[in-house]
Amino acid sequence: MNIALLGYGKMGQLIERFALQRGHHIHLIVDENNRSNIGVTDMEGADIAIDFSRPEAAVANIDLCFEASVPIVVGTTGWYEQLAEVRKKCLDGNKSMLYGSNFSIGVNIFFHINKLLAAVMNPYKQYDVQVEEIHHTQKLDAPSGTAITIAEGIIAHTDTKSEWINNLIGEGEEQIPKANQLLIESHRIDDVPGTHTVLYSSEVDQIEFKHTAHSRAGFALGAVIAAEWLSGKTGFYQVTEMFNFGQSS
Ligand SMILES: NC(=O)C1=CN([C@@H]2O[C@H](COP(=O)(O)OP(=O)(O)OC[C@H]3O[C@@H](n4cnc5c(N)ncnc54)[C@H](OP(=O)(O)O)[C@@H]3O)[C@@H](O)[C@H]2O)C=CC1
Numbered sequence: 001m002n003i004a005l006l007g008y009g010k011m012g013q014l015i016e017r018f019a020l021q022r023g024h025h026i027h028l029i030v031d032e033n034n035r036s037n038i039g040v041t042d043m044e045g046a047d048i049a050i051d052f053s054r055p056e057a058a059v060a061n062i063d064l065c066f067e068a069s070v071p072i073v074v075g076t077t078g079w080y081e082q083l084a085e086v087r088k089k090c091l092d093g094n095k096s097m098l099y100g101s102n103f104s105i106g107v108n109i110f111f112h113i114n115k116l117l118a119a120v121m122n123p124y125k126q127y128d129v130q131v132e133e134i135h136h137t138q139k140l141d142a143p144s145g146t147a148i149t150i151a152e153g154i155i156a157h158t159d160t161k162s163e164w165i166n167n168l169i170g171e172g173e174e175q176i177p178k179a180n181q182l183l184i185e186s187h188r189i190d191d192v193p194g195t196h197t198v199l200y201s202s203e204v205d206q207i208e209f210k211h212t213a214h215s216r217a218g219f220a221l222g223a224v225i226a227a228e229w230l231s232g233k234t235g236f237y238q239v240t241e242m243f244n245f246g247q248s249s
C-alpha cells in the first residue's frame, strides 16, 4: 500500500519502519516542515493514511482524508469528545476510518479480559475499583486514551459506576471520587511507554490486573496491521473489531 503518514514523531517514525518491513511504500510524510500546506491534491496516490499527531490536529487530518476519500487509521488520542461528530461525517459521506486508543495486541487482549473481570467482580460490592496509568512526561493528554477505554469497559459491566473522573498526580488538587465515579489516576514519569493497571481493593485484599508496554513497537506494528485490515473496507471501525477473542460485549 501507499501510505500517508500524518505525524512523524515517536510513533510516526516507528510506523514507517514497520510499514517498510511489511512491503509498503511511504507515499507522503506530513511533518513540521509541510503540515501547514497539505491539501487534498497532496493525498492523491495514497491508498491509506495513518494519523499519530496531536490531540488538536487529529480531526482536521481526518477531515482532509474524508475530503480526499483516503481511508484513515487514527491512533492519536485526546480528541474523543468529537467522536460522535466524526463518526456521523464518516458514515454520511460513505468514507472509511478506523480508530483506537491502543493498537497493541496485548492491550486489546487486556481490554477483552478487563470486561470479563468487571462482570465477575460486579456482585462483590466489598471491592472498589480504580484504574491507574503511567506514561512518559511528553504525553499531552490525561487520562490516556487506553485508560478511558478500560474505564468504559468497567462502567459497562459494573452496576455501581456510571462515570469516570481523572486525577493527574502532581498537577493541582486531587478529586475524591463519589461512589458512582471510577477514578483514573494518571502518573507522568520519564520514558515510560505505557503502563495500565486495574485495581480491585477490599478491606482484606487487592486484585491487580496490569499491562506493561516495554516499548512502542506493539503500538506501531498494530497500526500497520490496522491499515492492512481497513484497506478495501468502507465504514467506521474501532480497533477492537479487528480481533475475535470469543464472547464479549
Ligand atoms: N493508539 C495507539 O496505539 C497509540 C497512540 N498514541 C497517540 O499518538 C499520538 C502521537 O504520539 P507520539 O508519536 O508519541 O507523539 P509525538 O509528539 O512524538 O509525535 C507527534 C507528531 O505530530 C506532529 N504534528 C503536530 N501537528 C500535526 C499535524 N497537524 N499534522 C501532522 N503532524 C502533526 C508533531 O509535531 P510538533 O512536535 O512539531 O508539534 C509531532 O512530530 C498521541 O496522541 C498519543 O497518545 C501513541 C502511542 C500508541
Ligand SMILES: O=C(O)C1=N[C@H](C(=O)O)C[C@H](O)C1
Residues within 6 Å of the ligand: 077, 101, 102, 135, 139, 140, 143, 144, 145, 146, 147, 193, 194, 195, 219
Ligand atoms: O501517548 C502515548 O505514548 C500513548 N498513548 C496512547 C494512549 O493515550 O492510551 C497509547 C499508549 O498507551 C501510549
